[in-house]
Amino acid sequence: MSTFIPSAKSIERRWHVIDAAGRSLGRVASLAAKVLQGKHKPIYTPYIDCGDHVIVVNAAQAVLTGQKEEQKLYRYHSGYEGGLREERAKDLRQRRPSRLMEEAIQGMLPKTTMGKQMYRKLNVYERADHPHVAQKPQSLEVE
Structure with missing residues (x-):
């Protein structure tokens, strides 16, 4: 019996919405990264991008725990x-x-290049409204 390996054309991509209001930034981010990579699917293959599209709404209301709001630094050059x-x-x-x-x-x-391809399937919005209603996104709960 041979092992099933999905092809890039056979992958069905879905759309998911994550509401970040009052949720921890890291927990929302880890769930979104998991879905973007496709690790939530039984056909996950490391060298094929089998992830889904992710919409994060209410990103402005995500919570940073501890003293991160004052101490965390973002650097760019x-x-x-x-x-x-x-x-x-x-x-x-x-x-x-x-x-x-x-x-x-x-x-x-x-x-990697595939990581950039996964990142392109991410849409982040500060408020609750988003323009992707036609894609019929499913809601995902953060634990």
Whole structure:
């Protein structure tokens, strides 16, 4: 008996909605990363992108536990000498709240070309409304 290996064409992609209001940022991000990779499916294959699309709503209301709001730093570099910039989570939440969720989820995905492909299936919105109603997304609960 041979082992079943799915092909890229045979994978059925679904849409899922995760409500982040009042939930821990890390728990929402880990669930989203798992679904984007396809690890929730029985046909999961590490070298094939078999994940689903994920919509995260109410990203601005996700909670950071402990002192992370004041102490967590997000760093990025302009590419020029001395171009390292740092920003606290509190300031980033005021400026662009959805970026906190995007950074957390992207950090949990593989750092490969396939990881970038998985990241493209992520949609993060600050509020409860989203333009993907036509895709009939299913709701996912965060534990």
